[in-house]
Amino acid sequence: MASLNSNIKKLYAFSFLQMSLFPMAIITLFWKDQIGLSLSQILLLQGIFALAMVVMEYPSGYLSDRIGYRAALNLAAFFGIIGWSLYTLAESFTHVLVAEVILGISISFISGSDSALLFETLKANNEEQHYSRHEGWMNGFGQTGEACGAIFAGLLYAAAPLLPFFIQIGVWILILLLSRTFVEPERQVRTASSHLAEAWHSTRYALLENKRLRYTILLNLFLGLASFYPVWLIQPYMQHGGVPVAWFGPIWAGANLSVALFALLSYRSHLRLGDSRMVLLFLSLIMVGYSGLGLVGGIWGFLFYYLLTCMRGLRGPMLLNHAQQQIPSANRAGLLSLQSLCFRLSFVITGPLIGMLADTVGVQQTFLFLCYGFGIILPPVAWLFLRQLRQTTP
Numbered sequence: 001m002a003s004l005n006s007n008i009k010k011l012y013a014f015s016f017l018q019m020s021l022f023p024m025a026i027i028t029l030f031w032k033d034q035i036g037l038s039l040s041q042i043l044l045l046q047g048i049f050a051l052a053m054v055v056m057e058y059p060s061g062y063l064s065d066r067i068g069y070r071a072a073l074n075l076a077a078f079f080g081i082i083g084w085s086l087y088t089l090a091e092s093f094t095h096v097l098v099a100e101v102i103l104g105i106s107i108s109f110i111s112g113s114d115s116a117l118l119f120e121t122l123k124a125n126n127e128e129q130h131y132s133r134h135e136g137w138m139n140g141f142g143q144t145g146e147a148c149g150a151i152f153a154g155l156l157y158a159a160a161p162l163l164p165f166f167i168q169i170g171v172w173i174l175i176l177l178l179s180r181t182f183v184e185p186e187r188q189v190r191t192a193s194s195h196l197a198e199a200w201h202s203t204r205y206a207l208l209e210n211k212r213l214r215y216t217i218l219l220n221l222f223l224g225l226a227s228f229y230p231v232w233l234i235q236p237y238m239q240h241g242g243v244p245v246a247w248f249g250p251i252w253a254g255a256n257l258s259v260a261l262f263a264l265l266s267y268r269s270h271l272r273l274g275d276s277r278m279v280l281l282f283l284s285l286i287m288v289g290y291s292g293l294g295l296v297g298g299i300w301g302f303l304f305y306y307l308l309t310c311m312r313g314l315r316g317p318m319l320l321n322h323a324q325q326q327i328p329s330a331n332r333a334g335l336l337s338l339q340s341l342c343f344r345l346s347f348v349i350t351g352p353l354i355g356m357l358a359d360t361v362g363v364q365q366t367f368l369f370l371c372y373g374f375g376i377i378l379p380p381v382a383w384l385f386l387r388q389l390r391q392t393t394p
Contacts, residue, residue, distance in 0.1 A: 003183045007121045008134060010182060011114060014073070015138045016145035017175045018110065022164035023087070024146060025153035025252035028235035029245070034161050035096055039236060039363075043355025045093070045100060046232055050344040050351065052104030053111070060105075061112040061338065069117040070182040076109035077176035084168045111340045114138070119324050120185040132321035133267045139316050143260035150252035154245050203338060213326040215385040217339045219279070220319045222381055224343045226286045226374050227312035229354055230293070230367070234305050237363040242299050251302060255309045262313030270318045275389055278318060279382045285311040286374055294368025301364075322389075 023030065031037040037045065064072035083103035090096045115135065122128045149171075156163045207214050234255075235248065243251070262269075270278055285307045292304030327335045358366040 004121055004124060004185055006181075007117060007183055007185075010178060011118050011138055012141045014114065014175065014178055015142035017171055017178065018145070019142035019256075020145040020149040020171050022149040022153055022156065022167045022171070025150035025249045026157040026164065026235075026245075028232060029157070029239070029248070030161060031096065032236070035090065035092065037093060037096075039233075039359045040352065040355045041093060043232060043358075044352045045097060047348045047351040048097060049100040049104045050347045052101040053108045053340070053344045056105050056108035060108040061335070064109065064113040064116070068184045069113045069120075070179065070184050072109045072113040073117075073179040073182065074176065076106045076113070077172055077179050079103070079106035079109065080172040080175065081169060084165055084172060087165045088162055088169075108340075112335075115320060115324070117182065117185070124185045128324075131324055132270070132317045135320050136263045136266045136317040139263035139266075139313065140260040143256040143258075143263060143313065147253035147256035147260065150249050150256060152249055153252065154247070154249035158245070205335075207338075210326055212388050213323060213335075215381075215388045216319055216322045216326070217342055219381050219385040220315070220323070220339060221343050221346055222374070222378055223282055223286075223311070223315050223319070225346060225350070226290075226370075226378075227308050227315075228343075228347065229351075229370060230305055230308055232351075233354075233358060233363050233366065234302060236358075237293070237367070238302050240363060241297055241301055243302065255306060258306050258309045259313040262310045263316060264313075266314045266317040269314060275318075276386055278314065279386060282311050282315055283378050283382060286378065287371060290367050290371035290374065294364055294366075294371055297364045 028042060031042050031045070060072065079102055083099050083106055086095070086099040086102065090099055115138075118134055118138065119128060119131050122131055122134065153164055156167070205213075207217070238248065238251065239245075273281065289304050289307035289311070292307070293301060296304065323335075323339060354366065354370070357369065361369075
């Protein structure tokens with residue numbers, strides 16, 4: 001039991017290392033200035049990256065439930081090492097595309113497996129009621145790791161554009177060494193006569209039979225998109241606003257530290273505010289953040305991006321906790337991956353269109369259009385989620 005409990009702290013460390021993305025704060029500049037990609041190509045690239053995850057997302061989660069979470073995370077680390085190694089050789093859109101697809105496969109093996117391992121570890125100790133708190137700590141460590149990776153990214157990039165990528169390879173070697181030490185918890189494993197039939201049964205349960213889980217996935221999807229589009233648009237937005245390149249690393253670090261801080265605050269905030277006021281807070285942060293990015297601009301306009309990162313931190317632990325409570329152990333990683341699949345597929349469809357819009361009307365005006373779009377979509381989705389929550393909670 002003591003060795004099983006060690007999974008929790010190891011998952012904190014895993015999350016920290018996984019999110020220590022040294023190239024992330026300058027990746028858009030690298031694509032634009034070193035590879036020669038346009039914003040349309042960059043969002044298309046991320047759409048294909050998301051498509052690779054769509055193809056692998058549910059199969060990897062399903063496989064993780066069968067071969068074990070430890071084995072799935074080992075595979076993720078192996079693919080991560082290959083993907084970042086290929087980046088050091090990239091010279092064209094095609095080269096970057098191959099590296100991104102392999103990294104997409106890596107992340108798909110992590111998606112669902114890490115959260116499922118955490119929940120099953122807690123469940124073995126009858127402590128699953130504390131899942132939201134530990135998920136918040138995992139998110140907090142992850143975002144702190146990304147902040148640490150980003151803070152000197154601009155200086156590393158200025159010294160040598162490939163230096164952040166070489167450091168990243170070393171990080172993923174450490175991840176592989178760590179993932180090999182996880183302890184697999186005992187749990188129910190369902191033996192299926194037909195894997196395809198079992199996958200369809202799980203999908204039908206999540207999207208058709210369990211209404212509470214369905215609307216949780218739907219709300220998580222749109223809130224996730226609201227926090228994800230700016231990740232790829234904020235760097236050219238800052239560049240256009242005249243923000244010095246040396247600031248990019250600290251600004252990115254500040255964004256991730258805000259996600260980390262509010263992920264840690266999510267559990268207590270949810271207890272104090274309840275579901276309805278938390279959802280209202282999410283919507284308010286999105287509308288003010290996007291309208292500020294669209295209307296203010298200039299060297300300080302990026303500060304409104306921090307409102308979206310705060311929302312991202314608060315959202316994750318709360319909505320993952322709601323989803324976890326509705327998911328059976330036998331298919332936990334698979335259904336968590338299905339939730340990520342819905343998000344990735346939505347980005348595959350919409351991401352390149354957002355990139356084309358940014359190339360046509362500019363990044364600042366695109367943020368304003370996104371504000372209008374989310375202002376129309378989010379209120380009815382939030383209402384459906386809260387209504388189903390009230391109907392199914394005693």
